[in-house]
Amino acid sequence: MSSSSNDLCVHTDHLSYSFAPNLPLSLHDVSVKFPKGSRTLLVGANGAGKSTLLKLLAGKTIANAGKITVNGSDPFRETNSGIIYLGxxxxxxxxxxxxxxxxxxxxxxxxxxxxxxxxxxxxxxxxxxxxxxxxxxxxxxxxxxxxxxxxxxFEVLLLDEVTVDLDVLARYSLLEFLREETQSRNATIVYATHIFDGIGDWPTQLVHLSLGRIVHYGPISELVDSSIVSQKGNSRLLEVCLYWLQQDRKLRGDRGQENRATWDDVKEHLNVGINVFTDYFKRSRGL
Known part of the structure; x- marks a missing residue:
């Protein structure tokens, strides 16, 4: 996606991040441009990198590689009161x-x-x-x-699953308020959620992350025909996101080449843990 520098709000350039040097990358070569007034929906399975990206944009941690600018400044190195993160x-x-x-x-x-x-x-x-x-x-x-x-x-609002506890009416009212904020004040919103029904026309663009990489990215009009409703009554946005996550699951399944631990592999450690807990419980009860 292209955007002029005057309209650009959030920009990451070949952004990569790992929680520790010996751990795999949580984000790998992520490059995005979010214009001012946009409402971006982050889509991905648990562990895809959505929360990590939001925290990097909020300046809560520093990237291992690449560059981040939010309203023209590095959010980690320069304080910006216009950036709000809610997790x-x-x-x-x-x-x-x-x-x-x-x-x-x-x-x-x-x-x-x-x-x-x-x-x-x-x-x-x-x-x-x-x-x-x-x-x-x-x-x-x-x-x-x-x-x-x-x-x-706010100038930039970063939301990480904060609507999960809300009832349908409160969530709808909040999203309409946020829509108005982008339209009337040109504020920019990046929202990670797993709840897609009822927001078919809310986002202006989508970012689909899988295993820390961008799989799909662009205006919602190019990725989703939100006017289509499935036979199950789901919005087209939900149907597309379901398909993406199903493909992600298959991709993660391909990692079955790894030697994953079985229950028998860990049972010995489990038994030790149970014995320690049992001994502690008996002592605490005077048994």
Whole structure:
């Protein structure tokens, strides 16, 4: 995909990443260009490299090779308050399971600075300002996370599976809000998800990752005819993504040439672990 430098927001050039020198690459030679105002959907099986790519774009870690620019700067080396990353780990953080009120949390990140935007998000996400964080569900905590993350107008939004806890209405409302952000403010969004129904016309482009490599990449109009609905009632986007992931599974199956461990191979270690746990349990119970 080509884009002029003035319109370009996210650019990676031959990007590669490994978690450790002795481990295989999690991303291999990834080159993409996301224009301003685009809504990119990252598609791929678990372990394909989607979360790794998002964290690199957010500047949370540094690439082993290649180059990343987000709004013209290196996100790892240069702080950019316009880049927002929202991932699944926030909900499991022990801090947000403490007895604290939602109002204080929202105010702590500048809720009073953007009152109209704050109130719109609170209403859209159906947040009860009387909630206390230790007494709400994971889905309700997710709504609070999204409200806090979106109160300040962003230039680039990186979403990693943050809609997984939301009900259908909340997810729909959020995606419509984000669509408006790209259209009215020219914001750029990169969204990794495994839930494809209901978003057939939401993304402007797709990136399909498999085993750390780009397999398909381009405007959704070139990769998917979203007007087609299958006999099962699925959107064409879902059908295409299902096909891609099925092919990925076959590819991973070809790696069966490896000597993978069987249950018998690990049973000895399993028995040792069970014995250690049993001994600990008996001692702790005074048995």
């Amino acid at each position: 699944t780990e926030w909900v499991t953080n022990p801090v947000v399971h403490r007895d604290m009120d939602v109002v204080r949390l929202i105010a702590s990140i500048g809720g009073d600075l953007y009152p109209e935007r704050r109130d719109k998000l609170i209403k859209m996400l159906d947040i009860d300002l009387r909630w206390r964080m230790h007494a709400v569900s994971d889905g309700e905590r997710r709504r609070v996370q999204l409200c806090m993350g979106l109160i300040r107008p």
